[in-house]
Amino acid sequence: MSQAPCYHCGQPIPDDVALSVNVGGEARAMCCIGCQAVAQSIVDNGLADYYRSRDALPESPREATPAILDQLALFDHAEFQKSFVRARGETEREASLLLEGITCAACIWLNEQHVGKLPGVTAVDINYATRRARVRWDEAQIRLSDILGAIAAIGYRAYPYDAAKNEEISRKERRDALWRLWVAGFGMMQVMMYAYPVYIADGDMTADIESLMRWASLLLTLPVVFYSSAPFFRNAWRDLRLRRVGMDVPVALGVGAAFIASCWATLTQQGEVYFDSVTMFVFFLLGGRYLEMTARQKAVSVTEALAKLLPAFAQIMPNFPVDRSSEQRVVADLRPGDVVLVRPGDIVPADGTVVEGVSCANEALLTGESRPVPKSPGMSVTGGSLNAESPLVVRVDQVGEGTRLSAIIHLMERAAAEKPRIVELADRIASYFVAALLFVAVAVAIGWYFVDPSKALWITVSVLVVTCPCALSLATPIALTVAAGALARDGLLVTRGHAIETLARATHFVFDKTGTLTSGHMRLVDVLPTGDLAHDECLAIAAALEHASEHPVAQALRAATEGRKLPLAGQALGEAGQGIEGDIAGRRYRIGRPAYALGLGAGRLPDVAAAWLESGDTVVVLADESGCLALLRFGDEVRPEARPLIDALHAAGKRIVLLTGDAPAVARRVADTLGIADVRAGVTPQGKHACVSELQAGGAVVAMVGDGVNDAPVLAQAQVSIAMGGGAQLARTQADFILLSENLDHLRRGLLRGQKTLRVIRQNLWWSFAYNFVALPLAIAGYVTPWLAGIGMSASSLLVVLNSLRIQRVDGD
Numbered sequence: 001m002s003q004a005p006c007y008h009c010g011q012p013i014p015d016d017v018a019l020s021v022n023v024g025g026e027a028r029a030m031c032c033i034g035c036q037a038v039a040q041s042i043v044d045n046g047l048a049d050y051y052r053s054r055d056a057l058p059e060s061p062r063e064a065t066p067a068i069l070d071q072l073a074l075f076d077h078a079e080f081q082k083s084f085v086r087a088r089g090e091t092e093r094e095a096s097l098l099l100e101g102i103t104c105a106a107c108i109w110l111n112e113q114h115v116g117k118l119p120g121v122t123a124v125d126i127n128y129a130t131r132r133a134r135v136r137w138d139e140a141q142i143r144l145s146d147i148l149g150a151i152a153a154i155g156y157r158a159y160p161y162d163a164a165k166n167e168e169i170s171r172k173e174r175r176d177a178l179w180r181l182w183v184a185g186f187g188m189m190q191v192m193m194y195a196y197p198v199y200i201a202d203g204d205m206t207a208d209i210e211s212l213m214r215w216a217s218l219l220l221t222l223p224v225v226f227y228s229s230a231p232f233f234r235n236a237w238r239d240l241r242l243r244r245v246g247m248d249v250p251v252a253l254g255v256g257a258a259f260i261a262s263c264w265a266t267l268t269q270q271g272e273v274y275f276d277s278v279t280m281f282v283f284f285l286l287g288g289r290y291l292e293m294t295a296r297q298k299a300v301s302v303t304e305a306l307a308k309l310l311p312a313f314a315q316i317m318p319n320f321p322v323d324r325s326s327e328q329r330v331v332a333d334l335r336p337g338d339v340v341l342v343r344p345g346d347i348v349p350a351d352g353t354v355v356e357g358v359s360c361a362n363e364a365l366l367t368g369e370s371r372p373v374p375k376s377p378g379m380s381v382t383g384g385s386l387n388a389e390s391p392l393v394v395r396v397d398q399v400g401e402g403t404r405l406s407a408i409i410h411l412m413e414r415a416a417a418e419k420p421r422i423v424e425l426a427d428r429i430a431s432y433f434v435a436a437l438l439f440v441a442v443a444v445a446i447g448w449y450f451v452d453p454s455k456a457l458w459i460t461v462s463v464l465v466v467t468c469p470c471a472l473s474l475a476t477p478i479a480l481t482v483a484a485g486a487l488a489r490d491g492l493l494v495t496r497g498h499a500i501e502t503l504a505r506a507t508h509f510v511f512d513k514t515g516t517l518t519s520g521h522m523r524l525v526d527v528l529p530t531g532d533l534a535h536d537e538c539l540a541i542a543a544a545l546e547h548a549s550e551h552p553v554a555q556a557l558r559a560a561t562e563g564r565k566l567p568l569a570g571q572a573l574g575e576a577g578q579g580i581e582g583d584i585a586g587r588r589y590r591i592g593r594p595a596y597a598l599g600l601g602a603g604r605l606p607d608v609a610a611a612w613l614e615s616g617d618t619v620v621v622l623a624d625e626s627g628c629l630a631l632l633r634f635g636d637e638v639r640p641e642a643r644p645l646i647d648a649l650h651a652a653g654k655r656i657v658l659l660t661g662d663a664p665a666v667a668r669r670v671a672d673t674l675g676i677a678d679v680r681a682g683v684t685p686q687g688k689h690a691c692v693s694e695l696q697a698g699g700a701v702v703a704m705v706g707d708g709v710n711d712a713p714v715l716a717q718a719q720v721s722i723a724m725g726g727g728a729q730l731a732r733t734q735a736d737f738i739l740l741s742e743n744l745d746h747l748r749r750g751l752l753r754g755q756k757t758l759r760v761i762r763q764n765l766w767w768s769f770a771y772n773f774v775a776l777p778l779a780i781a782g783y784v785t786p787w788l789a790g791i792g793m794s795a796s797s798l799l800v801v802l803n804s805l806r807i808q809r810v811d812g813d
Contacts, residue, residue: 005031006029006030006031007021007023007028007029007030007039008021008028008030008031008036008039011031012031013029013030013031014031017030017031019031019036020036021036021039021040021043022043023039023043036146036149040118040119076143076144076145084096084097084160085144088136091138091139091140092122092136092137092138092139093136093137093138093139093144094134094135094136095134095135095136095137095144095160096132096133096134096160097132097133097134097135097148097158097159097160098131098132098133098158098159098160099111099126099131099132099133099151099156099157099158100131100156100157100158100159100173101155101156101157102126102131102156108126110154110238110239111124111126111133111151111154111156112124112125112126114150114151114154115135115147115150115151118137118142118146118147118150119141119142120137120138120140120141120142121135121136121137121138121142121147122136122137122138123135123136124136127477127481133158135147154238155234155235155238173293174290174293174294177286177289177290177293178290180227180228180230180231180286181228181283181286181287181290183223183224183227183228184224184228184229184279184282184283184286185283185287187220187221187223187224187228187279187283188224188276188279188280188282188283190220191217191220191221191275191276191279192276192279192280194213194216194217194220195213195217195275195276197213207269211266211269214265214266214273214275215266217262217266217273217275217276218262218263218266218273218275220275220279221259221262221275221278221279224278224279224282224283225255225259225278225282228282228283228286229252229255229282231248232248232251232252232255233248233252233255233256235248235252236248236249236251236252236253237252249438250437250438250441250464250465250467251285251464251465253438253441253464254281254460254461254462254464254465254789255278255281255282255461257457257460257461257464258274258277258278258281258457258458258461259274259275259278261274261457262274262275262278272454272458274457274458274461277458277461277785281465281789284791284793284794285465285793285794287794289794289797291798291801311331311346311347311349313328313329313330313331313349314328314329314330314331314334314340314349314350315327315328315329315340315341315342315343315346316328316329316334316338316339316340316341317339317340317341317393318339320339320355320393326340326341331349331350332400334349334350334396334399335396335399336396336397336398336399337395337396338395338396339355339393339394339395339396340352340393340394340396341391341392341393341394342381342387342391342392342393342394343387343391344359344387344388344389344390344391345386345387345388346386346387347384347385347386347387348361348381348382348383348384348385348386348387348392348394349383349396350383350396350397350398350399350403351380351381351382351383351396351397351398351399351403352380352381352383352394352395352396352397352398353378353379353380353381353394353395353397354375354376354377354378354379354380354381354392354393354394355377355393355394355395356377356392356393357375357376357377357390357391357392357393358374358375358376358377358390359374359375359387359388359389359390359391359392360372360373360374360375360387360388360389361373361375361381361382361385361386361387361388362385362386362388363382363385363386372388372389373385375387375392380397381394382403383398383403384403433467433772437463437464437467438464440463440467440776440780441460441463441464444459444460444463444780445457445459445460448460448782455782458785459779459780459782461789462779462784462785462788462789463776463779463780463789465789465793466775466776466778466779466784466788466789466792466793467772467775467776467779467793474764474797474800474801475761475764475765475767475768475800476761476764476765478800478801478804479757479760479761479764479803479804479807480497480500480501480757480761481804482757482804482805482807482808483500483753483754483757483807484500485808486753486807486808487500487737487750487753490741490746490749490750490753491725491739491740491741491743491746492722492737492738492739492740492741492746492747492749492750493725493737493738493739493740494736494737495735495736495737495738496736498720498736499720499736499737500754500757500758501754501757501758501761502701502703502719502720502736503703503720503736503737503750503751503754504751504754504755504757504758505701505758506654506701506702506703506719506720507654507655507700507701507702508654508655508656508657508695508700508701508702508703509649509654509655509656509657509702509703509705510656510657510659510691510692510695510702510703510704510705510714510718511656511657511658511659511676511705511706512659512660512704512705512706512707513658513660513662513666513667513670514552514618514636514660514662514707515552515707515724516705516706516707516724517638517639517642517658517670517674517744518636518637518638518639518642518670519636519637519638519639521552521555521556521636521637522552522553522555522556522618522634522635522636523556523559523560523634523635524539524556524557524559524560524632524633524634525617525633525634525635526632526633527539527542527630527631527632527633528608528612528630528631528632528633529629529630530606530628530629530630530631531624531626531627531628531629531630532629533629533630538622538629538630538632539557539560539561539632540561540564540566540567541567541584541589541591541622541629542557542591542620542622542630542632543557543558543560543561543564543566544566544567544568544569544582544584545569545572545580545581545582545584545589545590545591545622546558546580546591547566547569548572549574549580552634552636553618553620553634556634557632567584567585568584569582569583569584569589570582570583570584571583575592575596576685577661577684577685578592578593578596578684579591579592579593579596579597579620580592581600587624588600588624588625589622589623589624589629590621590622590623590624591620591621591622591623591632592620592621593620593621594609594619594621597620597621597622597623597628598621598623598627598628600623600624600625601623601624601625601626601627602625602626602627603623603626603627603628604627604628605621605628605631606628606631608631609621609628609631612631612633613663613665614665617633617634617635617636617666618633618634618635618636618662618663618666619631619632619633619634619663620632620634638670638673638674639744641743641744641745641748642674642744643673643674643675644744644745644748645744645745645747645748646674646675646676647675648748648751648752649751650675652751652755655678655700656676656677656678657676657678657679657680657691657695658670658671658674658676658678658679658680658681659680659683659688659691659692659714660680660681660682660683661681661682661683661684661685661688662681662682663681663682664679664681664682666681667679667680667681667682668681685713685714686713688713688714689713689714689717691714692704692714692717692718693717696717696719701719701720702717702718702719702720703718703719703720703721703722704717704718704720704721704722705721705722705723705724705747706721706722706723706724707723707724715735720736720737721735721736721737722735722736722737722738722739722747723735723737723738723739724738724739724742725738725739725740725741725742737750753807756806756807757807760803760804760806760807763803764800764803764804767796767799767800767803768796768800771792771796775789775792
């Protein structure tokens with residue numbers, strides 16, 4: 001080992017480490033990348049004076065987290081990163097991490113500020129309720145191991161997220177919290193046994209006995225302060241060392257001041273002792289935090305359940321159909337094209353297509369639908385669903401990150417990591433409140449010292465404790481977390497942090513028609529040839545042109561031509577909202593809207609087309625350069641849950657707009673069925689975007705419900721957007737919600753839950769402010785003892801959590 005100490009922590013520097021940071025114009029040696037990251041952050045933020053003014057060395061990250069730091073190099077390997085790191089560009093990466101050691105909203109703020117200021121880190125978002133972090137960085141400027149080292153250097157642990165690790169950490173948190181709570185409770189009871197005789201003696205007790213009682217109380221309080229209260233002191237020291245004020249600072253100051261003053265009174269045999277108040281306060285505070293932790297972990301159970309859906313092993317059939325034997329293989333090793341056997345009661349290991357067998361699948365956790373879904377050959381199955389009845393042979397189509405379950409989990413992670421404005425505002429207020437609280441406490445201590453020195457200490461302690469804004473910081477994130485979990489159980493997936501709040505505030509609901517208010521499962525009703533091609537030829541050409549499209553019309557054509565051999569369409573070009581053009585056997589064709597299709601050449605619609613267009617069905621035209629070749633008519637049906645949804649929106653005072661690219665007659669028929677007055681038909685994607693922009697210009701908060709590629713621009717334009725779970729992938733990635741169940745009744749329930757969430761958040765915030773405004777004057781006036789302050793602080797936080805749990809139930813549950 002080198003004899004030169006680390007400039008940051010003072011520990012010896014290993015011989016094989018050559019790290020440094022330029023501090024004060026001189027390269028200073030560092031012992032590890034954790035110290036290097038922290039020192040660089042201090043210098044970059046203009047805080048280099050810290051090294052000249054400090055009077056103690058911080059704890060060495062190598063001693064604080066040896067297991068993490070010894071393995072940091074492993075985190076930079078591409079193979080190791082596959083499970084939790086995503087590429088967002090040529091050099092930009094995004095990781096999903098799990099943080100250990102988070103105890104309050106101030107911890108979140110500290111980590112976000114500290115990591116966010118590292119060179120090369122472009123974004124960092126941490127969710128308080130789930131302890132999950134989303135970190136984005138430029139691989140060319142900083143490595144993941146550097147980021148993890150920086151987190152470790154300020155006293156936290158960061159791990160690649162996986163469900164098993166999260167469960168392990170949660171168990172460890174609960175076990176540690178219970179032990180600390182038990183020690184505090186035992187100490188409190190024992191200390192009260194010695195304090196109570198002194199109270200009732202009312203001066204009749206001899207000095208030696210009273211001294212003995214004090215010393216016994218001191219000894220019993222030691223484990224409460226140095227073990228049960230250790231997290232408060234450790235977190236407070238970390239915050240102060242980094243020149244920040246967290247919520248554990250006033251708690252640590254209150255406990256520490258009361259304990260030190262009581263020790264001094266015991267040693268000098270003068271003044272009051274507060275050992276009973278200290279132990280009671282610690283017990284009540286730890287009890288409140290334990291209950292809050294339990295409720296929080298329960299609230300995020302849906303996300304964790306999804307993460308654990310896939311089995312570890314699958315039964316692969318390597319020689320199917322020649323040999324029907326199966327062998328066990330790790331699910332991570334499955335590849336597209338593999339054939340697997342899914343027995344009754346087994347979980348489907350990956351997205352695939354049924355090759356053999358008839359059964360039902362339970363997709364409740366994935367879609368919110370409790371009814372089993374029939375499965376037969378040719379039908380798709382989703383990884384994570386449960387095979388309920390008979391064996392199925394499934395051909396694997398998607399594995400790993402490509403599966404529907406993986407996409408759902410990723411979108412839920414993104415939503416959990418993003419912070420709505422209301423959360424950021426509450427966090428900012430809380431941080432300012434803590435700083436103001438310390439100034440108030442100092443003023444109270446000085447004021448009472450001159451009024452009544454014997455009361456100055458315990459009143460100051462009460463002020464520090466009773467007004468700590470834990471409830472304020474919990475008010476919003478815990479409510480949003482509970483709401484997101486409840487919505488996911490209903491099959492309404494939240495993909496953006498602001499979505500729930502904005503849905504509740506929406507004034508206008510704009511609906512697409514096809515695939516949204518209607519089932520989107522169009523069927524081909526009729527084909528009318530009008531040119532030189534026969535019926536079957538027109539149908540085959542139309543299906544070939546639409547072969548790669550995800551539009552409902554294309555799906556209906558594929559269903560109508562299933563089993564037929566289709567010609568190959570080359571150079572196919574699609575125009576959003578209009579149709580598709582392509583070459584077949586050297587001849588150019590178009591299919592789509594009449595004006596678009598006939599635009600390929602000369603010609604007009606036949607007379608019979610007028611009657612078809614007035615029928616209310618969807619009519620598309622197949623044409624070539626010579627003119628119209630055929631008319632194709634498709635029928636669709638209104639979803640049975642659409643009318644109750646529209647009625648509920650009307651009852652809530654929302655304005656409803658039907659915005660569709662379909663013909664006016666078709667749109668009007670659906671609108672009349674559902675009771676929608678504002679209908680805008682024949683609108684292009686650009687027109688939809690302009691329509692929503694016009695509503696927003698008039699002050700509307702627009703919620704857009706759509707499906708399909710042509711809805712992506714308008715979904716992005718609306719303040720909040722909902723995409724049907726079976727729609728095109730582009731539309732889903734633009735949406736703030738995904739209706740996985742495609743059951744519009746779940747959207748109705750989601751709206752009720754969103755409105756209830758907003759009410760609960762407001763209740764939580766009002767309660768938090770009212771509590772602090774009432775408690776602070778009472779504490780200053782001396783009406784609140786330290787142990788009562790502990791009860792008040794814990795009860796205020798617990799009330800916020802319990803109130804938030806009410807979101808899990810809405811009217812009709």
